[in-house]
Amino acid sequence: MHHLGNFSLMAVVVMCAYAVVASLLGVRKQSSQLVNSARRALIAAAGFSALSVAALLALFLADDFRFEYVASYSAAALPWYYKVSALWAGNDGSLLFWTFLMLVFAAACAISRRRDELMPHVVATLGGVILFFAYMNYWVCNPFGQLAEITAAGPIPFTPRDGNGLNPLLQHPIMAIHPPILYTGYVGFVIPFAFCVAALWTRRLDAAWIQNTRRWTLIAWFFLGSGILLGGRWAYVELGWGGYWGWDPVENAALMPWLTGTAFLHSVMIQERKGMLKIWNPGLVIVTYLLCVFGTFLTRSGIVSSVHAFASSEFAWRFLVFIIFAAILSAALLITRIKDLRTENELEAVVSRESGFLFNNLLLLAACFAVLWGTLFPVLSEAVQGEQISVGAPFFNRVNVPLGLALLLMTGVGPLLAWRRSSLDSLKRNFTVPLLSGVAAGVLLFALGMRHPYAILCFAMSAFVVVTIGSEFHRGVRARRAHRGGGYGTALFDLVQRNTRRYGGYIVHFGIVLLFIGFAGNAFNKDVIADLNRGESTAIGPWKVTLQDLPGGETPVYNWLGAQVLLSKNDEPVGIFQPRRQLDKATGQATSEVRRHATFQEDVYLVFSGMTEDGRATVHVYRNPLVRWVWIGAFVMFLGTVLTLLPNRSPVRRAEVTAAEGAALEAV
Amino acid sequence: MAARKAKFFVGGGLFLAALAGLLVTGFEEGKAYYQTVGELRAMGPRAEGRRVRVAGDVVPGTIASEGEGKVRFEIEHEGSRLAVLYTGREPLPDTLVDRAQAVAEGHLLQDGSFEANHVQAKCASKYDAAYEETKTAPAAKPPAGRQATDG
Numbered sequence: 069m070h071h072l073g074n075f076s077l078m079a080v081v082v083m084c085a086y087a088v089v090a091s092l093l094g095v096r097k098q099s100s101q102l103v104n105s106a107r108r109a110l111i112a113a114a115g116f117s118a119l120s121v122a123a124l125l126a127l128f129l130a131d132d133f134r135f136e137y138v139a140s141y142s143a144a145a146l147p148w149y150y151k152v153s154a155l156w157a158g159n160d161g162s163l164l165f166w167t168f169l170m171l172v173f174a175a176a177c178a179i180s181r182r183r184d185e186l187m188p189h190v191v192a193t194l195g196g197v198i199l200f201f202a203y204m205n206y207w208v209c210n211p212f213g214q215l216a217e218i219t220a221a222g223p224i225p226f227t228p229r230d231g232n233g234l235n236p237l238l239q240h241p242i243m244a245i246h247p248p249i250l251y252t253g254y255v256g257f258v259i260p261f262a263f264c265v266a267a268l269w270t271r272r273l274d275a276a277w278i279q280n281t282r283r284w285t286l287i288a289w290f291f292l293g294s295g296i297l298l299g300g301r302w303a304y305v306e307l308g309w310g311g312y313w314g315w316d317p318v319e320n321a322a323l324m325p326w327l328t329g330t331a332f333l334h335s336v337m338i339q340e341r342k343g344m345l346k347i348w349n350p351g352l353v354i355v356t357y358l359l360c361v362f363g364t365f366l367t368r369s370g371i372v373s374s375v376h377a378f379a380s381s382e383f384a385w386r387f388l389v390f391i392i393f394a395a396i397l398s399a400a401l402l403i404t405r406i407k408d409l410r411t412e413n414e415l416e417a418v419v420s421r422e423s424g425f426l427f428n429n430l431l432l433l434a435a436c437f438a439v440l441w442g443t444l445f446p447v448l449s450e451a452v453q454g455e456q457i458s459v460g461a462p463f464f465n466r467v468n469v470p471l472g473l474a475l476l477l478m479t480g481v482g483p484l485l486a487w488r489r490s491s492l493d494s495l496k497r498n499f500t501v502p503l504l505s506g507v508a509a510g511v512l513l514f515a516l517g518m519r520h521p522y523a524i525l526c527f528a529m530s531a532f533v534v535v536t537i538g539s540e541f542h543r544g545v546r547a548r549r550a551h552r553g554g555g556y557g558t559a560l561f562d563l564v565q566r567n568t569r570r571y572g573g574y575i576v577h578f579g580i581v582l583l584f585i586g587f588a589g590n591a592f593n594k595d596v597i598a599d600l601n602r603g604e605s606t607a608i609g610p611w612k613v614t615l616q617d618l619p620g621g622e623t624p625v626y627n628w629l630g631a632q633v634l635l636s637k638n639d640e641p642v643g644i645f646q647p648r649r650q651l652d653k654a655t656g657q658a659t660s661e662v663r664r665h666a667t668f669q670e671d672v673y674l675v676f677s678g679m680t681e682d683g684r685a686t687v688h689v690y691r692n693p694l695v696r697w698v699w700i701g702a703f704v705m706f707l708g709t710v711l712t713l714l715p716n717r718s719p720v721r722r723a724e725v726t727a728a729e730g731a732a733l734e735a736v
Numbered sequence: 737m738a739a740r741k742a743k744f745f746v747g748g749g750l751f752l753a754a755l756a757g758l759l760v761t762g763f764e765e766g767k768a769y770y771q772t773v774g775e776l777r778a779m780g781p782r783a784e785g786r787r788v789r790v791a792g793d794v795v796p797g798t799i800a801s802e803g804e805g806k807v808r809f810e811i812e813h814e815g816s817r818l819a820v821l822y823t824g825r826e827p828l829p830d831t832l833v834d835r836a837q838a839v840a841e842g843h844l845l846q847d848g849s850f851e852a853n854h855v856q857a858k859c860a861s862k863y864d865a866a867y868e869e870t871k872t873a874p875a876a877k878p879p880a881g882r883q884a885t886d887g
């Protein structure tokens with residue numbers, strides 16, 4: 069198997085190198101045959117990469133502990149699905165998997181966009197980038213290395229009886245899907261990046277590369293966002309500290325390209341429509357892709373200490389060299405093209421859709437910068453001052469909460485602004501009702517006794533944004549009905565179908581609002597820790613937790629001890645829960661199995677933290693308001709993204725935009 | 737024209753100023769100095785009140801629960817030891833076990849012990865530790881890739 073694996077890895081290297089050379093040669097010699105063969109080489113590389121992954125998978129499923137990677141992350145007693153997911157539990161395997169996913173994107177693109185005139189240069193770029201990862205897979209972190217024992221007679225092969233097992237924290241269904249999804253997001257940005265480089269390279273600098281990669285960008289962006297949220301979900305249900313986001317370097321690493329990617333999704337609309345921001349947009353994609361690579365570098369290198377980083381390894385400097393090299397090349401490409409990137413329009417007014425987008429970009433980039441700064445501060449301060457200083461969650465919250473709130477506000481404001489300039493009249497018409505709704509919500513909450521300023525702001529703005537989104541839909545429907553007649557539902561369906569991008573975008577925005585409502589719940593988190601004997605209880609708000617029993621047991625993989633508690637609300641029993649402590653046999657590591665009682669209002673989150681010396685069970689009870697809305701918001705964002713990916717059923721024809729659809733709809 | 741440009745510049749300037757303000761106040765609130773156990777000891781009373789992150793290996797057998805989530809343990813780094821009392825609200829990470837590499841964040845108390853309200857821990861390198869304990873010969877990694885391709 070490992071022969072197959074190594075052979076395929078080598079083949080990937082060769083194919084990628086060939087793709088670069090052949091496509092560039094093909095361009096020079098104007099040979100479409102050569103160019104085509106380069107394209108096919110990239111597709112073949114994807115096939116070989118799949119083989120290499122399959123080979124490693126086979127070693128895992130066969131419990132072949134001769135191989136160091138398999139022995140380090142698997143054990144015979146693991147169920148098969150965790151043997152599969154152990155594939156990406158460590159550095160070597162996950163990098164192999166990463167290359168494979170990148171090649172899947174590359175191949176899909178090479179097949180579906182084969183007639184694109186940028187294709188030769190896209191293939192060359194993709195081949196070049198992937199060549200680096202293939203090189204790393206084969207020479208630097210090859211997962212097919214075998215164990216050996218050093219003896220006087222030289223190294224002899226060594227096969228342990230069993231593997232080390234998979235970190236029990238990773239033995240969770242979400243962890244089986246979170247890494248592939250996150251990686252898909254990370255690697256997907258290679259496509260817009262390659263198109264951008266190709267466009268700069270060939271000086272075909274209209275918006276074609278942007279339009280042709282919009283779906284790829286959206287898919288990558290969507291996977292990245294989902295990966296981040298799944299990671300949060302995993303932290304919440306598995307790590308047992310009652311939260312889903314800790315500003316951990318690994319989380320930050322994924323958040324940064326998501327932020328710049330979101331900025332890009334919006335700034336391209338200005339270029340598509342107005343021919344502006346022609347330097348900014350390529351810059352953003354380049355930065356986004358580099359942040360993706362940098363993110364995986366941060367995760368793996370352990371240069372900033374993190375809970376779930378892979379151990380630091382020798383490959384760090386190679387990654388860094390690659391990133392710097394890619395950054396210099398892209399920057400050089402961009403700078404030499406600056407003359408051709410002149411803007412076709414100037415900003416006309418401060419209050420306009422354009423400046424709305426600009427402000428959106430500014431906020432997202434500021435947030436990204438703050439996250440980058442905070443994440444790298446330990447490294448930077450060490451280098452500059454010789455003293456390592458880290459900044460924790462208070463820093464990130466202090467900076468990002470206001471930026472996030474401003475972003476939320478703009479999510480409501482932006483879509484209501486007209487292109488070029490918004491007249492005072494249209495502002496009044498569009499904003500009066502939403503603004504009043506927001507203020508009313510804020511006042512109401514204050515009157516009900518809420519005092520947390522950020523939380524009030526957040527809820528008020530959420531109301532504002534929801535009303536703007538609702539009124540956008542309503543106005544569109546009304547205009548269609550005036551024009552076409554028909555029922556409200558039909559008109560709504562029709563409207564959305566005709567402009568999936570816009571209404572999909574609005575639904576994504578609605579998801580963002582729900583997400584923020586969930587975030588705001590954090591302001592009201594409460595918790596209590598109690599040491600309980602059987603029959604004793606502790607209370608938090610209306611909830612009461614009574615310890616009933618301390619059962620225990622054993623499975624092939626772990627031993628466990630549970631704290632069985634009765635949860636009641638206002639003395640009405642709600643249910644019996646059994647948070648547990650588990651001791652993984654293979655790794656000897658303890659984990660908490662959290663139990664939750666989740667409602668739309670709040671989660672009651674139960675952790676069994678261990679036994680005290682005198683035999684009492686330490687139970688930690690959290691009340692986390694509104695957490696569920698984070699997951700609901702994520703789902704709504706998913707729906708919106710799917711909608712925005714759908715093609716418009718029939719293109720919106722200019723003639724159909726009647727006067728009745730009004731100035732605010734000018735943006736169609 | 738000029739007036740509009742001016743508006744953008746003023747707006748941008750205000751934005752940047754606000755951002756800088758946030759960065760600075762956030763930094764003051766969240767900063768923690770990274771120090772080794774030895775350095776922290778050497779600072780003596782000067783370290784009091786300073787927020788520090790200190791790293792070391794958990795001394796085997798020192799982890800003791802005080803109840804209500806409070807936990808005592810000792811960490812060691814290059815021969816210096818530090819007694820840590822954890823008083824944070826989050827449950828300690830499950831990875832905090834004997835010999836784990838731990839990072840405790842908090843401050844030094846007058847009695848020379850350390851009060852932490854945030855602890856991170858990473859198990860000692862998985863492979864080596866597990867096999868050392870079973871007294872199997874330590875596994876040496878062959879030069880990656882090369883060996884496997886020869887064979």
Ligand code: HEM
Nearest residue numbers: 330333424425428475478479482483569570573576580712
């Ligand atoms: C984190 C916050 C945000 C997220 C995740 C987000 C996401 C999205 C997505 C995915 C789209 C669809 C893009 C496409 O299909 O190509 C979209 C469209 C849009 N977004 Fe956002 N957005 C956010 C914030 C904002 C802000 C702050 C503004 C204000 C300027 C804004 C204004 C718009 C507009 C005007 C559209 C286009 C609707 C149309 O096609 O007419 N968004 N947004």
